[in-house]
Amino acid sequence: DAGITQSPRHKVTETGTPVTLRCHQTENHRYMYWYRQDPGHGLRLIHYSYGVKDTDKGEVSDGYSVSRSKTEDFLLTLESATSSQTSVYFCAISETQGSEQYFGPGTRLTVT
Amino acid sequence: AQSVTQPDIHITVSEGASLELRCNYSYGATPYLFWYVQSPGQGLQLLLKYFSGDTLVQGIKGFEAEFKRSQSSFNLRKPSVHWSDAAEYFCAVGVRNNDMRFGAGTRLTVKP
Numbered sequence: 001d002a003g004i005t006q007s008p009r010h011k012v013t014e015t016g017t018p019v020t021l022r023c024h025q026t027e028n029h030r031y032m033y034w035y036r037q038d039p040g041h042g043l044r045l046i047h048y049s050y051g052v053k054d055t056d057k058g059e060v061s062d063g064y065s066v067s068r069s070k071t072e073d074f075l076l077t078l079e080s081a082t083s084s085q086t087s088v089y090f091c092a093i094s095e096t097q098g099s100e101q102y103f104g105p106g107t108r109l110t111v112t
Numbered sequence: 113a114q115s116v117t118q119p120d121i122h123i124t125v126s127e128g129a130s131l132e133l134r135c136n137y138s139y140g141a142t143p144y145l146f147w148y149v150q151s152p153g154q155g156l157q158l159l160l161k162y163f164s165g166d167t168l169v170q171g172i173k174g175f176e177a178e179f180k181r182s183q184s185s186f187n188l189r190k191p192s193v194h195w196s197d198a199a200e201y202f203c204a205v206g207v208r209n210n211d212m213r214f215g216a217g218t219r220l221t222v223k224p
Contacts, residue, residue: 004155040121040216041216042116042202042214042215042216042217043156043202043214044214045211045212048211058211059211090155090156092156097206097210097211098144098206098207098210098211098212099144099206100144100146100158100161100206101158101212102158103148103155103156103157104155105154105155106153106154106155
């Protein structure tokens with residue numbers, strides 16, 4: 001298995017609070033991604049990174065921000081969590097854009 | 113617009129029966145094609161991929177998939193399903209230097 005960890009694995013938070021999810025990789029892959037998974041929608045890209053300090057928006061980026069200060073870490077922040085952001089969040093990595101991605105175990109986030 | 117369609121939301125097959133999961137895509141460029149499997153509570157695991165060459169590709173766990181350019185399809189097959197194959201399956205399409213898009217998934221139930 002690719003060396004990808006996500007923390008926390010589960011989180012319950014209240015509407016309006018900030019939340020940060022962490023993805024850590026040991027594969028030294030250039031590209032890192034954050035997806036959300038919701039029933040009936042498959043996986044939708046939130047943001048991705050193509051290098052340290054280099055990030056770009058995905059399909060569903062509103063309400064989310066990201067940061068990548070080191071190759072191995074990619075943070076996803078919900079500045080003010082809303083109930084619509086209740087979801088399972090997956091981090092993924094790849095060597096090149098468009099090539100196969102390897103996924104972390106996911107973080108289940110519940111916003112009450 | 114770029115899209116990936118998995119027409120079957122849920123499929124039930126008997127153990128030992130053959131399986132075919134459908135995937136159609138709409139992309140302007142020649143895509144990279146992938147199938148992933150997700151067991152409950154787990155991340156996504158890559159089953160197989162197609163980049164170029166032989167249009168019939170073999171993957172892990174006895175799965176194979178065939179790329180048909182004329183039909184814009186990449187269907188996943190297995191000759192004899194095992195109870196452990198029960199999971200959700202995602203087709204994904206990537207384009208070089210661009211994002212990967214996922215289908216909404218097909219949930220497979222295996223009857224004893």
